[in-house]
Amino acid sequence: MTAPLQVPPGYRAHDPESLRGYLAEISAVRDRLGGDPAAWTIEEVGDGNLNLVFKVRGPAMGVAVKQALPYLRLVGEGWPLPLERAHFEHMALSHEARHARGLVPEIYHYDETLALIAMELLEPHIIMRHGMIAGTVYPKFADDLSTFAANTLFFTSDLALKAAEKKAMVAAFAGNTELCKITEDLIFTEPYMVAERNRWTAPYLDPLAASIRDDGDLKVAVSRLKVKFMCDAEAMLHGDLHTGSVMLTPQETRVIDPEFAFMGPMGFDTGAVIANLLIAYFSQVGHESAPGGRDDYRAWVLQATTDFWNGFRAKFKKLWEENGTGDAYPAPLFASEAGQKRLAAEREAYLDRLFADTLGFAAAKIIRRILGLAHNIDLEKITDERVRATAEARCLRLARDMMVNTGAYGSIEAVCGQAERLNGWEPKLGG
Amino acid sequence: MTAPLQVPPGYRAHDPESLRGYLAEISAVRDRLGGDPAAWTIEEVGDGNLNLVFKVRGPAMGVAVKQALPYLRLVGEGWPLPLERAHFEHMALSHEARHARGLVPEIYHYDETLALIAMELLEPHIIMRHGMIAGTVYPKFADDLSTFAANTLFFTSDLALKAAEKKAMVAAFAGNTELCKITEDLIFTEPYMVAERNRWTAPYLDPLAASIRDDGDLKVAVSRLKVKFMCDAEAMLHGDLHTGSVMLTPQETRVIDPEFAFMGPMGFDTGAVIANLLIAYFSQVGHESAPGGRDDYRAWVLQATTDFWNGFRAKFKKLWEENGTGDAYPAPLFASEAGQKRLAAEREAYLDRLFADTLGFAAAKIIRRILGLAHNIDLEKITDERVRATAEARCLRLARDMMVNTGAYGSIEAVCGQAERLNGWEPKLGG
Structure with a gap:
C-alpha cells in the first residue's frame, strides 16, 4: 500500500488539452469526431475511483476516453494500482463484444502504454x-x-x-x-x-x-x-x-x-x-x-x-x-x-x-x-x-x-x- | 494428433554416446560421476511412455538423466507432445523439493533446450x-x-x-x-x-x-x-x-x-x-x-x-x-x-x-x-x-x-x- 508510485516509461495522465493533441493524431478517433480538433469540446467527468474519463465532442459525434490512473482515486496516491488493468479491460471488452454484441460500448482505439481506451460515447445513457x-x-x-x-x-x-x-x-x-x-x-x-x-x-x-x-x-x-x-x-x-x-x-x-x-x-x-x-x-x-x-x-x-x-x-x-x-x-x-x-x-x-x-x-x-x-x-x-x-x-x-x-x-x-x-x-x- | 513433428532449434534426442559427451561438459554432473567420462557406463532404460531415461554410472556415483521426447512413445510419432513438459516437471520438482524435502530426487542439472533433467539416481529403489x-x-x-x-x-x-x-x-x-x-x-x-x-x-x-x-x-x-x-x-x-x-x-x-x-x-x-x-x-x-x-x-x-x-x-x-x-x-x-x-x-x-x-x-x-x-x-x-x-x-x-x-x-x-x-x-x- 505504501510502495512509491511508479509509472512505466511513456505513460502520462492526460488533461483535456494534452488529450486533444493526442486524439488529433489518432485517425480512428479524429475521423469520427470530425472537424477541427481545436474546436472539440473535452470535459473530464471522472468515474469515481480508478480512472480518468473524458467526454470528447466533435461536430460529427462524441467519443468517450477512459484512462487508467496508477493509483486508486478514492484513496489517493497511497494505494497504487497497476495500469495493466486497462489491458484486461480492453481484452474483456473484446470478448464481450463478440459474445454479447451491442451490449458493450464499441472500441475505437486502445493504447497499451497510456492505458487508454477510446470508445463509443454513451448518450443519453x-x-x-x-x-x-x-x-x-x-x-x-x-x-x-x-x-x-x-x-x-x-x-x-x-x-x-x-x-x-x-x-x-x-x-x-x-x-x-x-x-x-x-x-x-x-x-x-x-x-x-x-x-x-x-x-x-x-x-x-x-x-x-x-x-x-x-x-x-x-x-x-x-x-x-x-x-x-x-x-x-x-x-x-x-x-x-x-x-x-x-x-x-x-x-x-x-x-x-x-x-x-x-x-x-x-x-x-x-x-x-x-x-x-x-x-x-x-x-x-x-x-x-x-x-x-x-x-x-x-x-x-x-x-x-x-x-x-x-x-x-x-x-x-x-x-x-x-x-x-x-x-x-x-x-x-x-x-x-x-x-x-x-x-x-x-x-x-x-x-x-x-x-x-x-x-x-x-x-x-x-x-x-x-x-x-x-x-x-x-x-x-x-x-x-x-x-x-x-x-x-x-x-x-x-x-x-x-x-x-x-x-x-x-x-x-x-x-x-x-x-x-x-x-x-x-x-x-x-x- | 497428426501435425507434423517439429522440434525446437537446439533440441536433439540423445543416445548414450552423445549423452556422454554432453555430460562431460556439465561440471555439476561430471564432478559427481567422477573419473574419466570415457569409462562411464550409460544405459537407456526407458520409462515407457513419454521420455528417454538413462542411467549413467561413474566411479564416484550414478546419475539419472531424463529427456523428454517430442512425441508419446507408447503411440509413436503420430502423437506429438510438447517438450515444454520438462520445464513443468523441473518447476514442479523444485516446488516439491522445497515442501517435501527428501521425498523427491535431487536435481543436479536442467537444460531447457534439450528438455533434459539430470538427477539423483535412485538405487536400489x-x-x-x-x-x-x-x-x-x-x-x-x-x-x-x-x-x-x-x-x-x-x-x-x-x-x-x-x-x-x-x-x-x-x-x-x-x-x-x-x-x-x-x-x-x-x-x-x-x-x-x-x-x-x-x-x-x-x-x-x-x-x-x-x-x-x-x-x-x-x-x-x-x-x-x-x-x-x-x-x-x-x-x-x-x-x-x-x-x-x-x-x-x-x-x-x-x-x-x-x-x-x-x-x-x-x-x-x-x-x-x-x-x-x-x-x-x-x-x-x-x-x-x-x-x-x-x-x-x-x-x-x-x-x-x-x-x-x-x-x-x-x-x-x-x-x-x-x-x-x-x-x-x-x-x-x-x-x-x-x-x-x-x-x-x-x-x-x-x-x-x-x-x-x-x-x-x-x-x-x-x-x-x-x-x-x-x-x-x-x-x-x-x-x-x-x-x-x-x-x-x-x-x-x-x-x-x-x-x-x-x-x-x-x-x-x-x-x-x-x-x-x-x-x-x-x-x-x-x-
Missing part, C-alpha cells in the same frame, strides 16, 4: 444506479442483462470452449492479480473483521456490524465463497457487474468497465446483478416522497430481479443445448436418447448449483456495500440516517440469510418474497 | 508397482506419501499462499495444456464412450464396458469431476501420482515424474494414490501362488490405503493449524476463541469435501486403467484372462459405487471394507 434512485423503469434491462451474463459466461466456459482455448484465457487473465486482490480483501474479508477501511451508518448499525463480525457460520460461508472466487476459473467474469457498471436508457443497455475481469466463478457476476437490485429495492424507502410512493417501483425492481435470473437461466440453458461443444460434458457421452435426457436433468442441476453460488455471492456483495469501504449511492444518498440504517439493516438481514441458509431459497421468487417481508421489518437500531 | 506385484511390503510408504501429498498440496494452496503468489503459480503452470488434455481425454472422457484407443479384457469385460458406456449417472458424475479438474485450481498437483511414479525401498520413498503438474483440485492427487492401491489390492488374486497366498499382503495393502488417507488428513489439518497464513480463511476472521472453534469444525468439513473429491477421482483413475488406453501392469501381468477380468470387474464395481454413491463412504475404512467384500464377489463375465 445514464448510470443505472442513478436512474434507480430517480425511480426510472428500464423495461429492457432484465432481458439485456440476462443476455449479457448468459452469453459472456457461457461462451467463455468449458461448456463452449475447447480446453486449450479456455486455458489460454486463464493464462491471459492470470495477471489481473491486484484487482482480484481488491475484491478478495474488500468483499470477502474486511467487512467481517475490524478493519480500518470499514465504515457504516454509525451508531445505528453498530450492533449489526458487531454481530456480523461475531457470526461464525457467516464467516465460514464467506470464506468458502472466497476460496471459490480464488480457485474456480469457470468462465470470464466482468468482475464488477453492479448497477454502476450499466449505462442505459429505457430502450438501450450497455455494460461498461470490465477492468476487474478474470476467469472465476460465474455466480460472482450473476450475484452482483441481483445484489445491486436488492439494494436498490430496500433503498427506495429513502427516495419516496411519501410512504408507499415508490410501491410500484419496488414491484418493478423485484420483477426485474426475477426476470433477470429466470431469463439468465433459460438463456444459459438454451445456449448449452445449442452450443454445448466444449470439452466439459463431452457430447459423445450423452448422444443417445437416454443420454440426452440425463444431460437435460444435469443442466438443471448445474443451474441449481449456479443459483446457490449466485445467492452466496450476491449476499457478499450486499454486505460489503454496507459494512465495507465502498458504499452505494442508493443508500448513501438517503440523508436521514435512521431511514438509511433501517434500509441497510434489512439488506443485511436478507444477505445473512441468503449466505448461510442458501438452500432454503429454491427460486428467485423465494428471494424476492423474503425481501418483501423484510421490507416491512423494523430493525432494532443502535445508538 | 524400484518402481512401487513392481514391488506390489512381487508382494513387497513397504512399511514407510503410507507415512512418506501422506507427507508428500499433504505438504505439496497444502503449501501450494490458498491456505498457505498469499493470493499473488498463488496466482503466479496458476500463470506459471497454465501452459501445461497438452498434458492436462491427455488426462481430460483419457481419464474423464474416452472410457465412457466408444473410442478407438480404448481396450479391455475382451470378451469377458464386454458387458461391463457396455454398461458403463450406458450409465447416465456415472457419466454425469465423471463429467462433474472433469469440470472440477479443468476449473478448480486449488493447489499444485503432481498430476500423475500413481504407484508407477513412486520409487522406493522398504526404507526410503521418492516421488518422481511430475510432468503432468498443474494447478488443480487436490483430490486428483490423493485419489490417484488410493486408486492404484485398490487396483493393487484386487490384482493380488492373479499374483498369488495358491488361493489365499497373498492374504497377508492384501491386508497390508488395505492398511496402507487407510494409513495413507488418515495420515494425509491428520497432517494436512496440522499444517493448516500451524501454517494457515494464506489468504483463504483469513486468520483475523477466526481469531477469537469461538472463531478458532468454528474454524476447527470447518477444517473437518473441508477435509470431508476433499475426501469426497478423492473418492470420485480415485474411481475415475481406476476405471480408465481398465477400460481406457493406458493399463496397469498389476492387472496386465495376470496371464489368465478370466482371473484378470474377475479382478478388473471387482475394481470397476467398487469404482462405479465410489463415484456415484460417494456420500455413502464416510471414511477410508468404509472404502476398504467394501473392497474386501467385493474381493469375494464372483462377477458374471461375458464371452
